[in-house]
Amino acid sequence: MKSSPRHPTRRHVMTMGAAVALAAWLKPNMVLADEAAVAAEIKKLYGDKQAEASKVVKLDIPEIAENGLVVPINVEVMSPMTDADYVKAVHVFADGNPLPGVITYRFTPACGKAAASTRMRLAQTQNVVCIAELSNGSLHMAKVNVKVTIGGCGG
């Protein structure tokens, strides 16, 4: 059945509807965080102190996230977790989400192990950065680039 401007076919209307929905989902005016936003958050916490990329922080995230709404993230910081030597705080940031903050963990020696798992939303392919602050004041960092096939910003 041919389509004309006065009598659009159902297929034609649905295609137009899908195109509008896709455009809305892509949200061209959505403002995203970026590397500078993540750096600013770290500066707010620790001033000019530099975090060194270190094997002390294990940031375990799939390299390719099938579903940006639910991306598993496992963090472990190697530490004896004694009263004298433990992990004070762990901060995770995402440089391609609308907001850079993801999670902050505060461990205590009672944990025995500075490791935690959760699931996060990633809006698009981006870097996830993890900063660990040890009881001796040192900062350690790990970074993973995650490819996101379906963005998880919702709406």
Place this chain on the structure above:
Amino acid sequence: MSTNPTPRVRLPATAKPGEMIEIKTLISHEMESGQRRDASGKAIPRKIINKFKAEFNGKTVFEADWHPAISANPYQAFFYKAAETGEFTFTWKDDDGSDYVSKHKLTVA
């Protein structure tokens, strides 16, 4: 759809002294990020659980500050080194001021 956030916690009932146990928690919650818009284009306000806390015999063991990037029905797993018998209190704090609480006993022998 409006159901009360229901927490679910998985941890063993008993442990040996010094044993490392993993505690897994889950709570049903939309975690409305504040980024979504409704049909008329208006932003749906943020409403998330912004803090998770685990205490044992009244002392804080583990805490997490959650941002809107945490997925809906948030899952949180962490570890605890068993020392003495007692009770865990898990608290989830909502943006709107509500607290969701779950308690669990642990026998250490």
